[in-house]
Amino acid sequence: MVKIINKSVCRGVAGKRSGKVLGVVIHNTWDNNSAESHLTRLGNMTSNQLAAGFAHYYIDHKTIVRTEEYVQPSVACC
Incomplete structure (x- = not known):
C-alpha cells in the first residue's frame, strides 16, 4: 500500500489562487530523491x-x- 502524507510545508508562499484551475503540470524531477526527501x-x-x-x-x-494546500497555487504554475 502507498503511504500518503499531507503536510503543507510551503506556507502559502505562492499567494492566493486567482480564478479557476486551467490544468495540471506533470514532470519528472529526474533526481532520484524520494517523495519524503x-x-x-x-x-x-x-x-x-x-x-x-x-x-x-x-x-x-x-x-x-x-x-501545499490544493487551494493555493504552486510557484511553477503561476
Missing part, C-alpha cells in the same frame, strides 16, 4: 527559496506527498 527539503527552505519553484505533489513508488 522532497518534503524535508521544501520544509527547510526559506520563502525566497520556495519562490524559485515547487510542486503540490511529489510521488515515488512508495509514497505520495502533498506539500
Whole structure:
C-alpha cells in the first residue's frame, strides 16, 4: 500500500489562487530523491527559496506527498 502524507510545508508562499484551475503540470524531477526527501527539503527552505519553484505533489513508488494546500497555487504554475 502507498503511504500518503499531507503536510503543507510551503506556507502559502505562492499567494492566493486567482480564478479557476486551467490544468495540471506533470514532470519528472529526474533526481532520484524520494517523495519524503522532497518534503524535508521544501520544509527547510526559506520563502525566497520556495519562490524559485515547487510542486503540490511529489510521488515515488512508495509514497505520495502533498506539500501545499490544493487551494493555493504552486510557484511553477503561476
